[in-house]
Amino acid sequence: MLSYLAGVSKPVNGLSAISTNLRHAAFRLQANSRCTTWRSFQRSAIIGVPTTSGSTVNPNSSHAAAKGPIGKVQTISPLAPIGVQAALLHAEGPSADPALSPRPKIFEEFSLNGRVGVVSGGNRGLGLEMALALCEAGCKAVYCVDLPELPSAEWEATSAFVKALGNSSRLEYVSADVTDQQNLWGKVEQMADKEGRMDVCIAAAGVLKAHQDCLNYPAEEFREVMDINTNGVLYTAQAAGRQMVKFKQPGSIILIASMSGSITNRDHAWVSYNTSKSAVLQMGRSMACELGPLGIRVNTLSPGHIYTKMTAAYLDKQPHLLEKWSNMNPMGRLGRSDELRGVIAWLASDASSFCTGSDILVSGGHHSW
Structure with missing residues (x-):
């Protein structure tokens, strides 16, 4: 995941090497998981986000503690990518996945x-x-x-x-x-x-x-x-x-x-x-x-x-x-x-x-x- 997925404003060691394709894949996994509910998705692990201390944090867990500067708790919106996250992802190039196409999401929230x-x-x-x-x-x-x-x-x-x-x-x-x-x-x-x-x-x-x-x-x-x-x-x-x-x-x-x-x-x-x-x-x-x-x-x-x-x-x-x-x-x-x-x-x-x-x-x- 990108550092801005975890809610930080600057790159974190270990994140810069993750490719655009991997980020798109992560969002596709999240989109597919909506066939159950966001809550069940929150309880499942998709990808661990490395921290500067070398440990990992599951961004999909509402209660998982992360050691290091990333912060104690990080989650992903059930509508992700959303807001500025969506804009930044879109700026990296188009995606064939309709779930990642730009569209208003404010009312879905x-x-x-x-x-x-x-x-x-x-x-x-x-x-x-x-x-x-x-x-x-x-x-x-x-x-x-x-x-x-x-x-x-x-x-x-x-x-x-x-x-x-x-x-x-x-x-x-x-x-x-x-x-x-x-x-x-x-x-x-x-x-x-x-x-x-x-x-x-x-x-x-x-x-x-x-x-x-x-x-x-x-x-x-x-x-x-x-x-x-x-x-x-x-x-x-x-x-x-x-x-x-x-x-x-x-x-x-x-x-x-x-x-x-x-x-x-x-x-x-x-x-x-x-x-x-x-x-x-x-x-x-x-x-x-x-x-x-x-x-x-x-x-x-x-x-x-x-x-x-x-x-x-x-x-x-x-x-x-x-x-x-x-x-x-x-x-x-x-x-x-x-x-x-x-x-x-x-x-x-x-x-x-x-x-x-x-x-x-x-x-x-x-x-x-």
């Missing part, structure tokens, strides 16, 4: 073709919007987990829409309580066993209670909010992560937090909600560090004020808040649920393959004041 996802809180609102985004990005199946025994009319309409997309994707509905750890683990295990994999998890189930003075906040209500918003998020992530490990399937876990986990909403007594979402932020960082060596990425997504059925019920009782919240936002408005689709597709896909332990704030700048 966001593809979720053939993958399987689970979304808690997926019966309506943000959870359902995110589940639909996964289907549109190519997931073959997305399981929406929520408390009601039967799905909502909104979910049914969305499921019919997914079928009409014509990309063989489907939405599935599963009734489960995210606060029941063992039951949730079992339900997600059944999903993964049926599909033979689990790739994406979005822990979106949550609850917001009415204003309560922090000095008089009822213990039972505080426990309820924490149980759903924090414990339920952990149990959902555990359920999916256990299946990723079981099937040796690296994946992406997205925990839905809130800008309220990073800031305090002015003039709002939401101590339980703010506390629960702040806990999710640290949960994401902690899980990311534990699961990174297994190829499982964990990130948090923190929306700002988004107009949904949940917030609408709150705002309808206090109409002045819509104008107040809008005026407090640099963009002068509340967000739409569909404005989270892009970041969800990015976090779920290989386009964010080096992003883990991060919080993505989508608040219209509200958090920046």
